[in-house]
Each structure stands twice: as C-alpha cells, then as structure tokens.
Amino acid sequence: MTNSARSIAHFDLDAFFVNVECLKDSKLKGRPILIGGKSDRAVVASCSYEARRFGIHSAMPMKLARRLCPQATVISGDMESYSKYSRLVTDIIRDTVPRFEKSSIDEFYVDLTGMDKFFGTVQYSAELRRKITKETGLPISNGMAVNKLVSKVATDEAKPNGQLQIPFGNERNFLAPLPVEKLPMVGEKTGALLKQMGVRTIKTLSEIPVQMLQNLLGKNGSELWRRANGIDETPVVPYQEQKSISTESTFESDTIDIRFLQAQLVKMTEKIGFELRQQNKLTGCITVKIRYADFNTVSKQSVVTYTSADHLLLEKVRELFDKLYDRRLLVRLVGVRFSHLVPGNYQINLFEDSNETIKLYQAMDSLSNRFGRYMIMRASGLI
Incomplete structure (x- = not known):
C-alpha cells in the first residue's frame, strides 16, 4: 500500500494522570500539579501544563521540581484509577473504529485508510475525540497524516486538547x-550531539547525507534520516489485549513444601517479568495456576494496574497463590501468566520509586542480557 492511500490518526490523552486526578477532585483544575513520590529521592511521573511552565517535566527529580515550583500540589498517584480510565478509552475506540493500535497506556493509532469513501476522516476523528471526552471527561488530542510518525508529531503540536491534519505531500514542510x-527517536544524547553539529531543526537534519548520519549514529542514522524526511511505512498493529507471556514448572516429585513452591514462583515471575521489560510491555492481568498430584488443575487471576516491575508482580503472585493453594494436597505443577499486555516502558511505579530503584532495574536487566537470566536473582528464589 502506498503512502498516498493511507490515513493514520494518532490520539493522545492530555496530561493523562493529572486529568484523571482532576476528575476525582475538581479543585485541582488550573493548578500546578506534580504526580509522583513525595520524598526527595522520588521522580515526577507526570505534571500539569501549569507546572510545565516552570520548566518541570516527567522523570525530573521531585526535589528539583518542588524547588522550581514551591506552590505545586504533589499527588502520590493512583495507577488503579489510571488503568481503569485507560481501559475505558480503549473500549470506546474499539467499539468505534475498524483497526487500532494501543501504543501505550494513553496513546492510540487508528487506521482510517479507505474510510473517505464513506465520510471524512477528519470529521470522524473529531467525533471520536468528542465521544471520548463526553464519556470519560478526559481531554484528548489528535493528529492525522499519511503515517504514524507524522501523525504523532502533529498530535504533539495540537496539544492540549486540539486536532491537526497534515495533508498528503506536506509531511516535510510540516x-x-x-x-x-x-x-521521535531523538533523545537527550542524540539531541545534544546534533546541536553540537549545529543541527537544530528537522529541515537541517533532513538535508544531511544519509551516509554521514550512518557514520555518526550507526544503523540508527539511516532511520533518523527517513524520519526527518517524513518517511514511515510502519503499519498500525491491531490491538489484541489477550496476548500473554507465561511459564510453568512440573516438579520431579510432587510436593507440599511451601518454601520450595514460593521459591519457584519467584523464579518464574522474575523470568517472565524480564521478558516483559525486554519486549517493552506492561501487564494488566496476572494468573497463577496449580496442578495437584491428582491432576486437578485450578487457577486464579486478578486484573492489576499496568506494570512490569518485579516487586509489584511478585506481590500479586504471592497473594494469588495464598488464596489458591490447599495445603492438604501435594502439588505437581505451578505456573504464572501475564496477560492483557500493552506496549509501554517500566511505569516507574513512578509514584514511589526513586532514581535508585529505577537504575537498579536497569542494571539488573543489563546484567541479565550480558551474562544470562539467572546470573542475578532474588535470594527468595534460591532453594
């Protein structure tokens, strides 16, 4: 399919965490709000547009954010509420459009290709925005273009609570x-490097020979050149919430050793938690399975706030196991499954986690990548 035949809409909930908090307490509207842990070692998970005027941004140390805006209201955050509203918006989009991709807890791509035969795609997107706001109370911005890249940038330019269409052929000019x-793809380090070269606008970047960018940035150089020129053939991947990651272990001999069973659950949870983070995904549902010596199999699941953090996953796995296990019977197998998967990086349970906690997860995953999954693990998984 050629770019000229595509019509891709991107939707992004504005200051999502903050606006959910404003729904819960209308007195917060119009005030500088910081979502995150309240200790000096915590970081900012999200902030209101009023707070951003003071130079505050996500992942900034909370201590610095409070120094920049002493009058800001700090809220610990409520991932349960955020997950609930994310699912509500997802259901509205699922019931309205033929194909969509959920790219994070608060972002969506919608493929409206070919729908101009029946009605205007811009009008259709505007009506979807109104429907989401009417049914959830949340503001949402929307960009529309020939591909995912340009539609996402258009959404960022339309914020807050706006809509912007980039007509076909105008991608580079926009x-x-x-x-x-x-x-997208230009992070802090790449941005600093480009500025050192005198490259400050996307136009200048687009005019650099692709070979020069490859020499500078390796294989990412050619992709960066393509993006600077508005080229992106990435498809909208249909959202399927039921995809899962799972593992199970059948024991050499049936057991009622609680410590052994709990250690196995820790190892399995860490294993698939690592896989989750490697795939840049979060889980919204955890299932624990037990098969007894008589082959009777039971399971229990729980919908959870989207996460990929081991300490949160382990807490829920232990809770489900305690509710499920009948200590009078020998166990043959235990299993753990994460489902309701959505794209997204580790949600720094940003509300209480410190920079040290975040760096610890990154270091553990880096060691696992270099030396193998079981080179580093919790002591409770060793038995």
Whole structure:
C-alpha cells in the first residue's frame, strides 16, 4: 500500500494522570500539579501544563521540581484509577473504529485508510475525540497524516486538547521548522550531539547525507534520516489485549513444601517479568495456576494496574497463590501468566520509586542480557 492511500490518526490523552486526578477532585483544575513520590529521592511521573511552565517535566527529580515550583500540589498517584480510565478509552475506540493500535497506556493509532469513501476522516476523528471526552471527561488530542510518525508529531503540536491534519505531500514542510527534539527517536544524547553539529531543526537534519548520519549514529542514522524526511511505512498493529507471556514448572516429585513452591514462583515471575521489560510491555492481568498430584488443575487471576516491575508482580503472585493453594494436597505443577499486555516502558511505579530503584532495574536487566537470566536473582528464589 502506498503512502498516498493511507490515513493514520494518532490520539493522545492530555496530561493523562493529572486529568484523571482532576476528575476525582475538581479543585485541582488550573493548578500546578506534580504526580509522583513525595520524598526527595522520588521522580515526577507526570505534571500539569501549569507546572510545565516552570520548566518541570516527567522523570525530573521531585526535589528539583518542588524547588522550581514551591506552590505545586504533589499527588502520590493512583495507577488503579489510571488503568481503569485507560481501559475505558480503549473500549470506546474499539467499539468505534475498524483497526487500532494501543501504543501505550494513553496513546492510540487508528487506521482510517479507505474510510473517505464513506465520510471524512477528519470529521470522524473529531467525533471520536468528542465521544471520548463526553464519556470519560478526559481531554484528548489528535493528529492525522499519511503515517504514524507524522501523525504523532502533529498530535504533539495540537496539544492540549486540539486536532491537526497534515495533508498528503506536506509531511516535510510540516516537520521542517520544528526543533530536532520534536522528532521521535531523538533523545537527550542524540539531541545534544546534533546541536553540537549545529543541527537544530528537522529541515537541517533532513538535508544531511544519509551516509554521514550512518557514520555518526550507526544503523540508527539511516532511520533518523527517513524520519526527518517524513518517511514511515510502519503499519498500525491491531490491538489484541489477550496476548500473554507465561511459564510453568512440573516438579520431579510432587510436593507440599511451601518454601520450595514460593521459591519457584519467584523464579518464574522474575523470568517472565524480564521478558516483559525486554519486549517493552506492561501487564494488566496476572494468573497463577496449580496442578495437584491428582491432576486437578485450578487457577486464579486478578486484573492489576499496568506494570512490569518485579516487586509489584511478585506481590500479586504471592497473594494469588495464598488464596489458591490447599495445603492438604501435594502439588505437581505451578505456573504464572501475564496477560492483557500493552506496549509501554517500566511505569516507574513512578509514584514511589526513586532514581535508585529505577537504575537498579536497569542494571539488573543489563546484567541479565550480558551474562544470562539467572546470573542475578532474588535470594527468595534460591532453594
């Protein structure tokens, strides 16, 4: 399919965590709000547009954010509520459009290709925005373009609570005057490197020979050049919430050793928690399975706030196992499954986690990548 035949809409809930809190307490509207842990070692998970005017942004140390805006209201955060509203918006989109991709807890791509035969896609997107806001109370912005890349940048330019269409053929002209940091894939380090070279706009970046960018950034150089020129053939991947990651263990001999069973659950949870983070996904549902010596199999599941953090996953796995296990019977097998998967990086249970906790997860995963999954693990998984 050629770009000219595509019509891709991107939807992004504005300051999602903050606006959910404003729904719960209307007195917060219009005030500088910081979502995150209240200790000096915590970081900012999200902040209101009023707080952003003070130079505050996500992942900033909370201590610095409070120094920049002493009058800000700090809220610990409520992932249960955020997950609930994310699912509500997902259900509305699922019931309205033919194909969509949930790219994070608060972002969606919708493929409206071919729908102009029946009605205007811009009008259709506007009506979907109104429907989401009417049924949830949450503001949402929308960009529409020939591909996912340009539609996402258009959404960022339309914020807050706006809509922007980039007509086919205008992709490069739209991107050209924007700062290079506006381009997805340009992080802090790449942005600093480009600025050292005098590259401040996407137009300048697009004019650099692709070979030069490859020499500078390796294989990412050619992809960056394509993006700077508005080229992106990435498809909208249909959202299927029921995809899962699971593991189970059948024992050499049936057992009622609680410590052994709990150690196995820790090892399995860490194993698939690592896989979850490697795939940049979060789980919204955890299931624990037990098969007894008589082959009777039972399971219990729980819908949880989206996460990929081992300490949160382990807490729920232990809770489910305690509710499920009948200590009078020998156990043959235990299993753990994570389902309701959505794309997304580790949600720094940003509300209480410190920079140290975040760095610890990153270091553990880095060691597992280099030396193998079982080179580093919790002591409770050793028995």
